[in-house]
Amino acid sequence: MSPRRAPAPRPAAGARRAPHPQPAVAGRSGGPAVPAVEVRDLHVRLDGTPVLGGVDLTVAAGEWVTVIGPNGAGKSTLLRAVGGLLPAPGAISLFGTPSEALRRRDRARVVATVAQSPVVPAGMSVLDYVLLGRTPFIAPLGRESAADLVAAYDVLDGLDLTGFRDRELATLSGGERQRVFLARALAQGATLLLLDEPTSALDIGHQQEVLELVDRLRREHGLTVLATMHDLSIAGEYADRMVLLADGRVVAAGTPREVLTEQLLATWYRATVRVVDGDHGPLVVPVRPRRPGSGAGEDVEEGPVGVAEGREAAGR
Secondary structure, three states: OOOOOOOOOOOOOOOOOOOOOOOOOOOOOOOEOOOOOOEEEEEEEEOOOOEEEEEEEEEEOOOOEEEEEOOOOOOHHHHHOOOOOHHHHHHHOOOOOHHHHHHHHHHHHHHEEEEOOOOOOOOOOOOHHHHHHHHHOOOOOOOOHHHHHHHHHHHHHHHOOOOOOOOHHHOOOOOHHHHHHHHHHHOOOOOEEEEEEHHHHHHHOHHHHHHHHHHHHHHHHHHHHEEEOOHHHHHHOOOOOOEEEOEEEEEEOOOOHHHHHHHHHHHHOOOOOEEEEOOOOOOEEEOOOOOOOOOOOOOOOOOOOHHHHHHHHOOO
């Protein structure tokens, strides 16, 4: 186990805060805004197996886009490529700059990622882990400044983690660790957040808390969010737009109401659902398929209705 340092004191109330970088917007000439993320004809192969084939995606600065799709669709692979963890020469631009042209430190000031299963150094405290998010702003062999500590404490407060700051990550529950992972990304101060299943280990209360915090920061600081999520109802309530990925390609894109339809979900998820209109977006309710002889009107075969027809209509 690595040695633990003494707990860092909380900075004084008047300590200077770390600057929060702003995303690129319309050029000085008044031209159109530069997209935060632009993906064109992205192909990814892993161990010789095609995972993504010809994916196109645009995310405007300040927008929240959520990628959905069945298991194995390539959602996490797409986020890893956008985050620079997979080679994608010529296919991805971040705020107008080709991804491959960004140095690692420069990329870290623009993009912060919350992976599904981050690697946690043994014996590391919550505060020290969150401070790792400030690494792009700390000189090599240097130490964090008062502004870095303020940024870390602000995020810990916002995620209700202040009481855990000196705890080792290994002693926390799955939901608590997930909030710490998000805290590190938020402390990084990047303009683009990549969230891979950010609420997968959280109870419903902390799901709402985390997503409300992300949305508030997005609105206050002009952040851009590109996320993957499995909970379709929650995804639809927070996303401005959604992208449905299946078999490594985009099969639908648009507003949540355009993407979360019973027919599309039956086609690509092979699921029987009812979609009802909620206050903040469509709500997807799984329903048990009717079986032959159920007595509820005309017999319906087991499984989602219209799957074959839907796939044909979608151009398969």
